[in-house]
Amino acid sequence: MRRAKYLPTEDRRNEAVEAVIDLASVRSPEDITTTAIAGRMKLSQGALFRHFPTKDAIWRDVMKWVSDRLFERIDKVAGAEDDPVAALEAMFMAHVAFVAEHPGVPRILMGQLQRAGATPAKQAAQALTSNYATRLRRILAAGKGSGALPAGLDEAAAATLFLGMVQGLVVQALISGDQAQMLDNAPRVFAIYRAGLLQDVKLTEERG
Template sequence: MPMHAEATGKRLKQATEVRQAGLVEAALQLAAQRSPADITTGDLAQAVGISQGAVFRHFASKEAIWLAVLDGASDTLMARLQTAAGAAPTPMAALQAMFMAHVDFVVAHPGVPRLIFQELQHAQDTALKAGVRSLMQKYRSLLMGVLQQAQDQRLLAPGTDLQAAAVLFIGSVQGLVMQSLLSGDVRAVTTHARGVLTIYLRGLAAGRGRTAATDRHAPALKETP
């Protein structure tokens, strides 16, 4: 391939990647304001300053755009959770850091839970649902690893069901998010986040009395966000 043709191909690829990123960001921003189901390709085109037809030069369908949104959001969320867990000095501190990292992610990207909750309402299986399942599997795997460390270090109550603990952890965040979306103010998720987290962590250590782990983390959890 001639060098000028190769250079042209690279420029076109870069231009497409930039436009794709712009459309994904526009979709995410619009989803923060209204239901993803109501967002049209015309809305996305207007947001990035291109024609509606031009949208399909970069994505095969509107579903492909939402898949790209979900893929990017999944990578970002998992990176934040892994960083939060990795920087924590103890497993209990890691649980706290992961919980608040997830809450902060939702506040920064409210369009993501809107997209997920809407997609889960559909009875049929979809590529988006498969993407959500993949995200949840990665999330649960990371969380189970932290819970296992806590159990190995005898920081949890004897006989703690780690699978149930993981379900409750994720469900607690999801419940907070759902209530904040219903209130119309996603930032409200932070209002009760620390209180819910405190109850969760103390429940994990129930039966151990006031352990070093709960004593060490309780003051931070009582802070008003």
């Protein structure tokens, strides 16, 4: 099937975003040039810049795409569950599956968070992480309110651990280059998290 020579601006911008995500799955995001993006799209650089004023604008749209698609997926599965622990498990599995389908996404996210200065893309990456944690704390608080989770559960720590589990699986998959390993390990990792959630953990301070 031949590529359409002329596409609406929104379609062409989405095509550029997908090109960046595909490229990031096989190379460092810092090494992705506008020449490479345009080449992936079979366009000239000039044609690419008719849709994006700067390279930073491309990265901003990439982060918006990631945020929109990820939250659409996890909100859908979480909303289908009445039990808070089941909702968290559904979110966890959906997130891991999303990364397995788009291995360039974690490379992009980590790359943006490590950038110096407050670029639009970095701000979008920070907002994604913050909004995700807010969703988790909301589910955890609802679970405590309904009695499904222990009243003494530390919501902030539980949300941090949830995100840390996803990040740990992702980093190990990046190191090994094996996305299937992440999918295989996810259910066992969440089983341990579930067991911890249901324990009424009491933290004690050592007094000298």
